[in-house]
Every structure is written in C-alpha cells, then in structure tokens.
C-alpha cells in the first residue's frame with residue numbers, strides 16, 4: 001500500500017508539505033489511544049532485539065534521527081510505528097523561523113535529500129510543555145540540542161546549558177548538535193579550541209541536574225562527515241578526555257560527489273544514499289582512532305563509560321541504527337566498516353580478558 005499509492009502521493013507534494021502532513025497525521029494517530037494501540041499491534045517488531053547502551057535499554061535497534069520531529073509533535077505516534085528511539089529536535093532555546101522556503105529538496109535520481117532548514121522551531125519552553133504531558137513512552141527519547149542563529153559562537157555554551165536546564169527532566173539522552181551545516185559557524189564548535197570548553201560547561205550543567213534529580217542522562221556528540229582527518233582526531237581526543245558517553249556519526253554533508261539530480265546544486269546538507277559511504281568511512285575512522293587510544297592507554301581509557309561493553313557501541317550507528325532519509329532505502333553499506341569491526345571484536349575480547357585478569361589479581 002505504501003509503495004503503490006502513499007509514496008507516489010507524498011512525492012507529488014512539495015517535500016516540506018509532505019513532511020508536515022505526515023508528521024501531523026502521525027501526531028494525531030498517537031493522540032487517539034485505540035488507534036495508537038492498533039498501529040502498535042500491527043507494526044511492532046515480532047522479535048525485537050533489545051540493546052543496552054549508555055546505561056539505557058533501547059527496545060530495538062532502529063531509531064529516528066533528528067530533524068523529522070523537531071518540536072516533539074508526534075512522539076507517541078512515532079513510537080507506535082515501532083521506532084526504538086526517537087531523537088527530537090534540533091531544539092534551540094528561543095523559537096526561530098529557520099531559513100526561507102523552499103529549503104528541502106528531493107534528489108530522486110540519487111535517492112538523497114538536500115536540506116537547509118536552519119533549525120526552525122518553537123523553542124525550549126514549548127517543547128518542555130509538550131514533553132511533560134507525555135507518559136508511558138515505550139521508545140527512548142533523545143533530545144537533540146543546538147544554538148540559536150543569533151547567538152555568537154563565544155556564547156554558544158549558554159544556549160546548550162539552558163536547554164539542558166529546561167529539558168533534563170524529560171530526556172533519556174542529549175545529542176549535542178555541533179555539526180549541522182545550515183547555521184553559520186556552528187560546525188566550528190567541533191574543533192578542539194571551542195569543543196573543550198563547550199563540553200566542560202555542558203558537563204557541569206549535567207552534573208548539577210544529575211545530583212538534583214538523581215537521574216543520569218548520557219551526552220552524545222553529533223559529528224559532521226566533512227572534517228579533516230587531523231581535526232576529527234583532535235575532536236575525538238577532546239570527547240574522550242571529557243568523558244562524553246558517545247558519538248553520533250554522522251550529520252549531513254556539504255560535499256557533492258557523482259550526483260545526477262538537477263537539484264544537487266542547492267545549498268545545504270546532503271543526506272540519504274549519497275552520504276552512506278562517506279558516513280561509513282567516518283565511522284570507520286572514528287573506530288580506528290578509538291582503537292589507537294585503547295591500545296595506547298592500555299584499556300584504561302574506556303573504563304569510565306557506564307554500561308559500556310564494546311567500543312563499537314560508543315558510535316551510535318553501529319550499536320543501534322539511527323536514520324532519517326535512508327529510512328526509505330533501509331540499507332546500510334557496511335563494507336567500509338567490516339575490517340574495523342573485526343579488529344574491534346578482537347579488542348573487545350582483549351579488554352574483557354584484561355579486566356578479568358585485573359579483577360582476579362586483585363582478589364588473590
């Protein structure tokens with residue numbers, strides 16, 4: 001039914017109209033309890049594979065990436081559709097309009113999308129009110145946070161900490177978005193000179209709420225696929241030294257390679273099939289850096305991560321999958337990462353044995 005008539009109907013509408021329409025319908029379905037239960041019973045995965053990650057139990061491996069439900073309007077409906085985690089946002093402290101329309105473009109021939117939304121949204125207070133009304137959510141709720149367009153980079157950490165203050169109570173995890181290409185300057189925050197103090201401020205805010213509420217909310221940093229290798233390595237070093245809980249790889253790219261669609265000239269972030277190889281290469285690179293740290297530091301480095309059993313779980317797209325555009329194709333090309341995964345498997349085993357032997361030595 002979806003392929004025969006819903007998909008062609010949606011594709012005949014402008015992308016943002018189709019997006020708004022589906023979001024409203026899913027939101028509405030989520031509010032009507034019998035309808036929600038019916039959808040849930042029809043679509044719930046038969047044998048869901050639970051995943052323990054960052055101290056959270058994800059009901060299954062498939063999640064919805066940030067950008068689809070920016071203002072948490074359809075969380076219950078999306079959960080009924082079977083998503084194990086839903087990442088709302090990017091939320092900014094104040095409401096803002098985003099870039100002028102049109103700002104989403106389909107690249108049909110390439111099975112991709114270019115968007116230059118620029119974080120349109122109703123702001124933190126509106127989001128907080130809506131989330132506080134939600135009870136019995138089965139999915140894990142991730143909150144993706146970013147800065148307002150008019151906040152200078154030097155004051156960016158204030159925006160992130162305001163969001164943590166307002167939304168801590170309702171979040172299962174926070175995704176710190178410093179990688180969207182549509183907010184001027186935002187991606188500079190990924191570089192070590194900004195990143196270290198930004199993460200320090202965010203961690204301080206988390207510590208306050210963790211103690212106040214006796215609730216631990218993991219922090220994940222969302223990275224871009226467009227960083228130079230040396231910059232990415234430095235950023236990962238900062239992320240590890242600040243004891244961040246995980247990395248989301250990756251956001252959209254501003255690169256354009258081998259695209260056929262006429263819309264490929266549009267400015268913005270490209271997602272979907274055209275970025276899958278790049279994204280996998282970045283994940284592979286991140287894993288290789290993690291492996292180097294692991295070898296260099298003699299397995300001590302990762303001991304801080306609560307509930308972390310495998311270093312590949314540090315990168316969210318390996319432990320669980322988070323998709324947006326690629327949902328319509330549903331395939332992840334893992335050729336680039338299989339080599340690293342093999343190394344990871346060996347190293348995980350080595351870590352386990354090393355911890356076991358240390359425990360055993362302590363006992364004797």
Ligand SMILES: Cc1cc2nc3c(=O)[nH]c(=O)nc-3n(C[C@H](O)[C@H](O)[C@H](O)COP(=O)(O)O)c2cc1C
Pocket residue numbers: 065066067068070089090104113115117119144177180222250251252270271272273275322323324325326327
């Ligand atoms: C229309 C659109 C809006 C998006 N908005 C956001 C956003 O607000 N924050 C964010 O971190 N990522 C945003 N993304 C990026 C996605 O979350 C995802 O990281 C990216 O699209 C790559 O995954 P995919 O190829 O499965 O789409 C957006 C993507 C699209 C297509």
